[in-house]
Amino acid sequence: MDILIQQIINGLVLGSIYALVALGYTMVYGILGLxxxxxxxxxxxxxxxxLTAIGLLVPSGLPGPVVVLAGLLIAIPVCMAVGFTxxxxxxRPLRNAPRLAPLITAxxxxxxxxxxxxxxxxxxxxxxPALLPVTAHKIGGAAITDLQIIIVLTAALLMAALVWLxxxxxLGRAMRxxxxxxxxxxxxxxxxxxxxxxxxxxxSGLAAVAGVMxxxxxxxxxxxxxxxxxxxxxxxxxxxxxxxxxxxxLGGLLLGIIESLAAGYIGDLTxxxxxxxxxxxxxxxxxxxxxxxxxxxxxxxxVAERA
Numbered sequence: 257m258d259i260l261i262q263q264i265i266n267g268l269v270l271g272s273i274y275a276l277v278a279l280g281y282t283m284v285y286g287i288l289g290l291x292x293x294x295x296x297x298x299x300x301x302x303x304x305x306x307l308t309a310i311g312l313l314v315p316s317g318l319p320g321p322v323v324v325l326a327g328l329l330i331a332i333p334v335c336m337a338v339g340f341t342x343x344x345x346x347x348r349p350l351r352n353a354p355r356l357a358p359l360i361t362a363x364x365x366x367x368x369x370x371x372x373x374x375x376x377x378x379x380x381x382x383x384x385p386a387l388l389p390v391t392a393h394k395i396g397g398a399a400i401t402d403l404q405i406i407i408v409l410t411a412a413l414l415m416a417a418l419v420w421l422x423x424x425x426x427l428g429r430a431m432r433x434x435x436x437x438x439x440x441x442x443x444x445x446x447x448x449x450x451x452x453x454x455x456x457x458x459x460s461g462l463a464a465v466a467g468v469m470x471x472x473x474x475x476x477x478x479x480x481x482x483x484x485x486x487x488x489x490x491x492x493x494x495x496x497x498x499x500x501x502x503x504x505x506l507g508g509l510l511l512g513i514i515e516s517l518a519a520g521y522i523g524d525l526t527x528x529x530x531x532x533x534x535x536x537x538x539x540x541x542x543x544x545x546x547x548x549x550x551x552x553x554x555x556x557x558x559v560a561e562r563a
Contacts (some may be wrong), residue, residue, distance in 0.1 A: 262520070263517050268513065298463040299485055321389075495538050
């Protein structure tokens with residue numbers, strides 16, 4: 257029972273990160289019908305940018321949480337600038353092109369960003385310094401650290417703020433109108449191009465936060481860390497219902513819990529034949545099941561009508 261509780265806690269932490277990244281996928285798809293496969297690399301850039309800033313600030317003697325917060329505040333605008341540039345240079349010229357063209361472009365942008373990161377930060381793993389509290393709190397026989405609590409609460413607050421923005425503000429109405437029918441939204445005075453750019457910028461800001469969370473949780477960052485994370489977040493978005501904000505959150509949390517439970521029990525279930533390092537298989541097994549039995553996801557897919 258203790259192992260089950262511990263794996264659920266680990267899954268909620270991991271799922272919170274997946275949900276933040278999945279929101280970037282689902283917002284872009286909801287408006288453009290485009291899968292931005294470069295989004296995982298934006299997460300990576302956020303992690304490495306924050307680590308670079310943190311490395312420069314550590315000798316200053318500032319408190320650890322302040323240093324991490326400063327690194328995050330630097331990583332967010334960096335990722336926002338990257339997201340804005342990707343949309344303007346790579347995707348906007350292909351907005352009316354056949355769907356295969358922007359899909360291939362997204363894969364190409366992902367590779368380019370990964371290689372640029374390798375050239376800038378090198379091939380080696382970068383260690384996240386121990387600056388945040390890691391005091392463990394007991395829940396039954398399981399434990400949850402201060403860092404894990406911070407990750408879950410921060411993700412929950414950001415997701416709540418995003419839902420409020422989309423459902424309660426004028427900009428959110430413009431985003432929903434652009435997703436529903438871009439042509440009619442333009443006739444109603446909505447600057448659709450600006451809304452799309454903002455969507456990329458907003459998703460990239462969330463990606464920066466997720467990147468710092470990943471680096472802090474696992475204590476490392478790497479130029480290739482965004483690839484697998486991006487695929488899993490995309491799986492989470494599909495699981496919940498691509499284009500559906502609530503679906504992305506639900507899918508991320510469910511995928512994190514499924515993956516953690518698989519890591520904890522796969523050895524026992526297979527008699528030791530498979531170890532916990534096979535947990536990634538379950539993410540894509542879930543993706544296959546969803547695509548076969550419920551292609552619209554658990555909460556339904558929202559697809560914008562194209563005029």
